[in-house]
Amino acid sequence: xxxxxxxxxxxxxxxxxxxxxxxxxxxxxxxxxxxxxxxxxxxxxxxxxxxxxxxxxxxxxxxxxxxxxxxxxxxxxxxxxxxxxxxxxxxxxxxxxxxxxxxxxxxxxxxxxxxxxxxxxxxxxxxxxxxxxxxxxxxxxxxxxxxxxxxxxxxxxxxxxxxxxxxxxxxxxxxxxxxxxxxxxxxxxxxxxxxxxxxxxxxxxxxxxxxxxxxxxxxxxxxxxxxxxxxxxxxxxxxxxxxxxxxxxxxxxxxxxxxxxxxxxxxxxxxxxxxxxxxxxxxxxxxxxxxxxxxxxxxxxxxxxxxxxxxxxxxxxxxxxxxxxxxxxxxxxxxxxxxxxxxxxxxxxxxxxxxxxxxxxxxxxxxxxxxxxxxxxxxxxxxxxxxxxxxxxxx
Amino acid sequence: xxxxxxxxxxxxxxxxxxxxxxxxxxxxxxxxxxxxxxxxxxxxxxxxxxxxxxxxxxxxxxxxxxxxxxxxxxxxxxxxxxxxxxxxxxxxxxxxxxxxxxxxxxxxxxxxxxxxxxxxxxxxxxxxxxxxxxxxxxxxxxxxxxxxxxxxxxxxxxxxxxxxxxxxxxxxxxxxxxxxxxxxxxxxxxxxxxxxxxxxxxxxxxxxxxxxxxxxxxxxxxxxxxxxxxxxxxxxxxxxxxxxxxxxxxxxxxxxxxxxxxx
Numbered sequence: 218x219x220x221x222x223x224x225x226x227x228x229x230x231x232x233x234x235x236x237x238x239x240x241x242x243x244x245x246x247x248x249x250x251x252x253x254x255x256x257x258x259x260x261x262x263x264x265x266x267x268x269x270x271x272x273x274x275x276x277x278x279x280x281x282x283x284x285x286x287x288x289x290x291x292x293x294x295x296x297x298x299x300x301x302x303x304x305x306x307x308x309x310x311x312x313x314x315x316x317x318x319x320x321x322x323x324x325x326x327x328x329x330x331x332x333x334x335x336x337x338x339x340x341x342x343x344x345x346x347x348x349x350x351x352x353x354x355x356x357x358x359x360x361x362x363x364x365x366x367x368x369x370x371x372x373x374x375x376x377x378x379x380x381x382x383x384x385x386x387x388x389x390x391x392x393x394x395x396x397x398x399x400x401x402x403x404x405x406x407x408x409x410x411x412x413x414x415x416x417x418x419x420x421x422x423x424x425x426x427x428x429x430x431x432x433x434x435x436x437x438x439x440x441x442x443x444x445x446x447x448x449x450x451x452x453x454x455x456x457x458x459x460x461x462x463x464x465x466x467x468x469x470x471x472x473x474x475x476x477x478x479x480x481x482x483x484x485x486x487x488x489x490x491x492x493x494x495x496x497x498x499x500x501x502x503x504x505x506x507x508x509x510x511x512x513x514x515x516x517x518x519x520x521x522x523x524x525x526x527x528x529x530x531x532x533x534x535x536x537x538x539x540x541x542x543x544x545x546x547x548x549x550x551x552x553x554x555x556x557x558x559x560x561x562x563x564x565x566x567x568x569x570x571x572x573x574x575x576x577x578x579x580x581x582x583x584x585x586x587x588x589x590x591x592x593x594x595x596x597x598x599x600x601x602x603x604x605x606x607x608x609x610x611x612x
Numbered sequence: 613x614x615x616x617x618x619x620x621x622x623x624x625x626x627x628x629x630x631x632x633x634x635x636x637x638x639x640x641x642x643x644x645x646x647x648x649x650x651x652x653x654x655x656x657x658x659x660x661x662x663x664x665x666x667x668x669x670x671x672x673x674x675x676x677x678x679x680x681x682x683x684x685x686x687x688x689x690x691x692x693x694x695x696x697x698x699x700x701x702x703x704x705x706x707x708x709x710x711x712x713x714x715x716x717x718x719x720x721x722x723x724x725x726x727x728x729x730x731x732x733x734x735x736x737x738x739x740x741x742x743x744x745x746x747x748x749x750x751x752x753x754x755x756x757x758x759x760x761x762x763x764x765x766x767x768x769x770x771x772x773x774x775x776x777x778x779x780x781x782x783x784x785x786x787x788x789x790x791x792x793x794x795x796x797x798x799x800x801x802x803x804x805x806x807x808x809x810x811x812x813x814x815x816x817x818x819x820x821x822x823x824x825x826x827x828x829x830x831x832x833x834x835x836x837x838x839x840x841x842x843x844x845x846x847x848x849x850x851x852x853x854x855x856x857x858x859x860x861x862x863x864x865x866x867x868x869x870x871x872x873x874x875x
Contacts, residue, residue, distance in 0.1 A: 233744075233747065234744060235715055235742045235743065235744060235747070236742060236744060237671065237672040237741040237742055237766065238741070238744075238745075238765065238766040238767065238768055238771065238790070239672065239766070239768050239770075239790060239793060239794075239795075241744070241768075241770075241771070241775075242770040242771070242772075380678055380682075381668065381669070381682075386669065390669050390671050393671045394671060394672075394673075394674070394795045397671075397672065397793065397794060397795050398793060398794050398795060399793070400770055400793045401770070401793070496719075497716050497719065497720065498714075498715045498716045498719060498742065499669060499716065500669075500671070501742070506716075508716070508720065510720070511690040511691065511692075511717055511720060511721075512667075512716040512717035512718070512719065512720030512721065513667065513668040513685060513717070514668045514669050514716075
């Protein structure tokens with residue numbers, strides 16, 4: 218079984234490039250050039266240098282003793298929260314801004330949910346002296362205020378998306394419209410493994426550094442490259458794609474994708490795409506999508522803005538379809554409890570998105586010898602307000 | 613067998629100039645306005661009608677059509693209902709009819725079932741902005757042909773000549789010339805760079821007729837478009853006109869079409 222993209226841009230039956238003609242020249246240019254560009258030695262040298270000296274890679278793989286004792290197995294945390302800007306998102310934005318420069322683009326646009334991708338994009342734009350515009354759902358701007366302010370300090374313009382549910386899906390629509398209106402001088406840095414081909418593959422390749430490092434670090438620490446489990450949260454799925462990437466063809470490694478159950482899968486307030494969705498087309502790719510019987514996209518819900526997306530990347534739809542990965546979901550409450558619990562057992566406050574991955578550990582049955590890697594995709598500073606509000610409600 | 617041009621092409625044979633095509637969103641402003649809108653447009657002298665299937669996430673559309681789509685969905689419009697509303701449309705309407713909509717609702721309805729319903733209803737063509745040409749050729753071309761549906765392709769100022777030629781050989785309806793790099797929505801006038809683009813395409817002597825759309829919204833821009841192409845498509849400006857609070861729907865439609873044809 219092949220889990221990476223084919224030449225037509227498909228993962229099994231998912232993927233493709235369902236884009237209006239207005240975007241065709243841009244997408245075709247990317248399709249034709251992205252592999253050549255990113256494989257050039259000068260590109261790789263610059264990319265690696267920035268990952269090392271600017272982002273702070275490799276990020277540690279930390280053996281979490283107290284958490285391991287709780288679950289009676291060996292749990293390692295891949296510390297993407299220690300990346301510059303506080304999440305894995307910057308791995309991709311560094312890669313894409315180097316692509317944009319080589320394509321001669323002058324301006325950058327991006328969409329953002331939790332604001333982590335927006336901050337990571339604004340950061341690399343500041344670094345490279347490029348103009349940056351970030352679309353963000355109006356609702357998300359209210360619940361992720363610190364990130365909005367960070368983007369502004371970094372020199373980006375934050376544009377509220379006021380259509381639909383005013384969250385990530387609508388920010389993505391607005392960014393695509395902006396690109397249609399500004400096709401020649403602008404590059405669109407998509408933040409997840411979603412969108413038309415080649416975005417899902419390009420983003421996955423930039424995030425694949427996560428699993429490449431995990432393999433090396435496991436080897437160095439416990440003299441084996443392959444864990445028994447890799448666990449990651451999935452909204453669009455970029456941190457999961459990166460954490461899974463170099464284990465896709467290792468059938469002994471159980472991949473666990475954790476979706477946001479919201480208030481419960483059957484509550485009508487959920488973002489558990491594989492549990493609630495079926496095949497559909499959104500934002501340029503064929504994937505699994507939460508939708509009505511008539512094919513209208515359903516507004517998802519999650520306490521975490523970064524998982525609040527009605528689809529998943531086509532690579533994940535394929536991993537689900539072929540059962541290469543196990544998909545589970547956890548509720549808002551379970552995620553919040555896991556966030557508090559990790560803070561107290563390991564001294565790490567995770568992003569609420571990431572807390573979902575930790576909550577899923579309760580649903581898995583481990584053997585004592587199992588080696589489990591949890592991708593700690595982001596830190597919780599941006600979520601302090603949500604943590605405080607949640608805590609006050611519990612009192 | 614004698615070659616029978618499809619009704620869309622037949623229209624351009626009968627009237628090669630000043631074709632006025634109007635887009636509207638089915639189920640907008642009110643759910644039951646679909647049929648009367650079509651009949652009134654025909655009575656007002658419109659040559660071709662594009663019936664929009666509303667979608668929750670229309671990425672190629674500007675604010676006006678996003679809002680009309682949202683309203684139509686809130687009104688309860690869906691494909692099943694649309695085909696019910698259009699069931700007897702060919703008893704009163706003889707001009708070519710095209711359905712325009714995004715791929716996902718069609719995919720969920722079932723593409724073959726959709727094509728069959730179109731055929732039974734008397735629909736002559738389809739415009740699906742997010743169905744790329746490669747996907748159409750590989751997966752859907754024979755199905756559309758079986759049900760006598762012309763697939764209408766868009767071209768833009770960025771579309772290369774070679775691709776325009778390829779599009780020209782793969783449709784027998786018309787080519788939808790997007791007037792500028794943009795989403796739908798009426799803009800201010802037509803710029804010199806747009807005129808250069810119109811001239812470039814005109815000079816290609818394509819076998820298909822050309823209609824210019826996006827940003828055509830009054831008599832002046834309609835006239836300019838007709839000078840460079842076989843006619844023009846008006847969407848957002850029409851939606852705005854029928855969305856106005858005051859007045860009866862039929863009056864608003866007639867007044868708008870009269871204003872377009874004023875010059």
